[in-house]
Amino acid sequence: MSGFVMFISQIFNGLKIGSVYALVALGYTMVYGIIRLLNFAHGDFIMIGAYTLMLSIPALAAMGMPAWTAVIPATLVCALVGVLVERLAYKPVREKGNSMTALITAIAMSLLLENGSQAIFGADYKTVPTIVSIPTLTIGQLKIDGATIVSIVLGVVMMVAMQLYVKRTKQGKAMRAVSEDKEASLLMGINVNGTITLTFAIGSGLAAIAALMYCVSYPQVSPTMGMMLGLKAFVAAVLGGIGSIPGAMVGGLAIGLIESLTKAYIGTITGGVITSAFSDAIVFAILIIVLLVRPSGLMGEPETEKV
Amino acid sequence: MNATFFGKATAIAAAATMMMSMAACSGGSMDDSGSSAGAASGNTITLGSITTNSGTAAAYGEAELKGFKLAISEINAKGGLNGKKIKLESMDDKGDATEASNAFNKLAGDNSVLAVLGPTISSTTAAVAPLADQSKLPAIAPAATSDSIATGGYLFRTCFKDSYQGEIAAKFAAETLKVKKVAVLYGTGDPYSSGVGKAFAAAAKKNGLDVVDEENSSSADDTEYSSQLQKIQASGAEFLYAPYYYSVAGPYIIPQARALGYKGYVMGPDGYDGLKLTGDKSQYDKVLYTTHYSPDDTSNTKVQDFIKSYKKANNNQEPNTFTALAYDSVYMFKQAYDKAGKNPTREQVRNAISGMSFSGVTGKFTLDKKGSPNKSVIVLELKDGKPTYRTTIQPSTK
Numbered sequence: 001m002s003g004f005v006m007f008i009s010q011i012f013n014g015l016k017i018g019s020v021y022a023l024v025a026l027g028y029t030m031v032y033g034i035i036r037l038l039n040f041a042h043g044d045f046i047m048i049g050a051y052t053l054m055l056s057i058p059a060l061a062a063m064g065m066p067a068w069t070a071v072i073p074a075t076l077v078c079a080l081v082g083v084l085v086e087r088l089a090y091k092p093v094r095e096k097g098n099s100m101t102a103l104i105t106a107i108a109m110s111l112l113l114e115n116g117s118q119a120i121f122g123a124d125y126k127t128v129p130t131i132v133s134i135p136t137l138t139i140g141q142l143k144i145d146g147a148t149i150v151s152i153v154l155g156v157v158m159m160v161a162m163q164l165y166v167k168r169t170k171q172g173k174a175m176r177a178v179s180e181d182k183e184a185s186l187l188m189g190i191n192v193n194g195t196i197t198l199t200f201a202i203g204s205g206l207a208a209i210a211a212l213m214y215c216v217s218y219p220q221v222s223p224t225m226g227m228m229l230g231l232k233a234f235v236a237a238v239l240g241g242i243g244s245i246p247g248a249m250v251g252g253l254a255i256g257l258i259e260s261l262t263k264a265y266i267g268t269i270t271g272g273v274i275t276s277a278f279s280d281a282i283v284f285a286i287l288i289i290v291l292l293v294r295p296s297g298l299m300g301e302p303e304t305e306k307v
Numbered sequence: 308m309n310a311t312f313f314g315k316a317t318a319i320a321a322a323a324t325m326m327m328s329m330a331a332c333s334g335g336s337m338d339d340s341g342s343s344a345g346a347a348s349g350n351t352i353t354l355g356s357i358t359t360n361s362g363t364a365a366a367y368g369e370a371e372l373k374g375f376k377l378a379i380s381e382i383n384a385k386g387g388l389n390g391k392k393i394k395l396e397s398m399d400d401k402g403d404a405t406e407a408s409n410a411f412n413k414l415a416g417d418n419s420v421l422a423v424l425g426p427t428i429s430s431t432t433a434a435v436a437p438l439a440d441q442s443k444l445p446a447i448a449p450a451a452t453s454d455s456i457a458t459g460g461y462l463f464r465t466c467f468k469d470s471y472q473g474e475i476a477a478k479f480a481a482e483t484l485k486v487k488k489v490a491v492l493y494g495t496g497d498p499y500s501s502g503v504g505k506a507f508a509a510a511a512k513k514n515g516l517d518v519v520d521e522e523n524s525s526s527a528d529d530t531e532y533s534s535q536l537q538k539i540q541a542s543g544a545e546f547l548y549a550p551y552y553y554s555v556a557g558p559y560i561i562p563q564a565r566a567l568g569y570k571g572y573v574m575g576p577d578g579y580d581g582l583k584l585t586g587d588k589s590q591y592d593k594v595l596y597t598t599h600y601s602p603d604d605t606s607n608t609k610v611q612d613f614i615k616s617y618k619k620a621n622n623n624q625e626p627n628t629f630t631a632l633a634y635d636s637v638y639m640f641k642q643a644y645d646k647a648g649k650n651p652t653r654e655q656v657r658n659a660i661s662g663m664s665f666s667g668v669t670g671k672f673t674l675d676k677k678g679s680p681n682k683s684v685i686v687l688e689l690k691d692g693k694p695t696y697r698t699t700i701q702p703s704t705k
Binding site: 010016143145219220261263264275276 | 363523524525530531533535538541554558559566583585586
């Protein structure tokens with residue numbers, strides 16, 4: 001295998017995990033954009049989506065449906081959980097406390113979901129049945145795995161669809177308005193609470209699609225699976241500029257590529273002094289550097305303090 | 308509310324009464340041994356056991372306890388040791404280092420206890436090791452594999468230690484599979500994964516293998532290994548040693564390697580036990596791992612006798628690795644006791660265990676200077692997704 005083919009393969013490896021990060025980051029960004037809340041439970045919504053997939057695939061297969069249709073119940077369950085979490089925990093706390101209490105509530109919710117599912121499903125790992133089997137694409141020496149193609153295509157389609165939804169539809173406009181100024185939106189006759197609930201439903205529903213993408217490549221679920229994934233995606237959202245949809249995409253893909261390329265080349269470049277084991281450290285170091293240079297992230301608009 | 312409280316109080320009172328009566332029993336036997344030293348040790352030998360019978364590792368401890376009980380009942384049925392019956396004083400450490408230390412100290416304070424079997428897991432065993440040396444009470448840990456446990460004083464083990472598996476895998480690759488180019492991938496953030504991986508790399512070079520690529524991951528529970536595997540594939544390796552756990556090697560490393568077109572061997576340590584399989588089973592062909600015990604081991608006649616005896620005593624259930632190691636631990640004690648002379652002290656038993664040669668269900672071995680066995684290792688190979696017995700690797704005769 002030539003060095004060039006190797007490089008292209010590593011780019012695709014990065015794009016695969018990067019599109020998962022991007023879609024998860026999108027969930028963070030949408031919620032943050034509208035209510036300035038870092039929803040730390042978002043990674044756990046993915047866990048719930050993944051468990052729903054695992055449980056519904058055999059049932060749907062028994063009815064003669066293809067396995068990927070399990071994404072429909074998964075989306076419904078995730079959207080429902082998201083709306084419940086918003087209505088039962090975040091909204092009451094937001095109305096009584098400040099942003100710190102909301103943040104702590106999000107962390108508590110994350111732990112509640114993790115430990116709750118551990119109590120229900122047990123701590124052990126469970127495998128997810130095969131969702132799609134797409135043959136490996138071979139172009140000359142280059143081999144691209146089917147899971148990689150699914151992840152990248154699905155990721156790009158979802159990103160573009162969300163961007164169009166927010167920019168072109170009436171509900172999208174309402175979301176942007178609420179994000180800009182809640183009181184003014186209320187005066188303009190926008191149903192603010194309804195819009196926030198809708199945003200939560202969409203953000204959490206996206207978690208189910210992220211869960212599908214994740215399970216195509218990494219077909220195993222456990223109660224704590226959302227933890228590291230959520231953290232990396234959060235970094236991606238901040239790197240890209242939290243609150244910005246294209247930013248989530250750019251941030252996610254950037255983190256995926258940085259991870260893949262450091263794992264592949266850092267050892268050779270530094271003569272073995274820094275090994276691929278440093279990949280996570282390098283990802284977080286790059287985050288710090290980017291934030292020093294551009295505090296609002298790559299695509300984020302510089303924050304103008306609202307009065 | 309009141310009713311519940313009353314219920315609880317009654318339960319506590321009942322438990323307390325039971326504990327007191329138990330304390331009275333053991334107190335009684337202690338008094339006996341104290342008052343008339345010769346006669347008291349008279350017709351029983353007490354063995355203490357510390358196992359994890361509650362918490363996440365409870366299944367391991369329960370399996371060990373069954374192994375101890377089986378071996379002890381066999382020995383007692385044949386007339387005991389030197390005419391004396393063995394009595395087992397078993398304690399639960401709940402998988403907690405402090406609980407294990409307390410249990411060990413309690414056993415050490417009981418003069419009738421001659422040796423201790425256990426603890427179960429590496430963390431509790433590491434905590435007990437210095438206590439064994441201080442109180443000069445010999446202990447045999449059946450399955451604590453961590454390299455960092457200070458063995459060789461009064462604490463010994465029946466299982467091989469983690470890094471030993473790396474050495475055996477290198478020997479197997481060179482002598483049985485006869486491969487030339489090998490690669491290794493391990494998680495630097497995990498002592499098990501990196502310890503075994505580094506031991507393999509060093510032993511591979513000694514065995515004349517060409518280590519064409521050595522790759523790392525940050526932790527042993529990453530999900531994406533394609534970047535590293537791509538390099539391994541490009542390096543032309545025919546054999547990949549990937550010491551990870553069942554939950555990572557099964558669904559991530561092996562399928563990702565196969566998706567990149569890697570067709571060579573993948574081998575791992577006993578962490579592959581219970582490997583989680585996903586997708587097409589044929590991608591797990593040429594996957595091998597080392598372990599302590601196999602019910603299909605035909606090279607060792609003791610295995611089938613052990614299985615038969617266990618099934619008879621346990622409603623036809625199958626014994627597992629932990630049971631086998633625990634069973635061997637008791638027989639190690641028996642052999643040491645027989646060698647140590649009449650009515651041996653704890654110190655004499657310890658000296659008899661140190662450096663002993665033993666042949667049991669989990670293989671033949673000699674304890675090295677550090678109290679870990681230099682023993683035969685079972686290699687299992689996945690056939691149609693099922694682990695099947697491949698061979699037994701004998702230790703290097705150094």
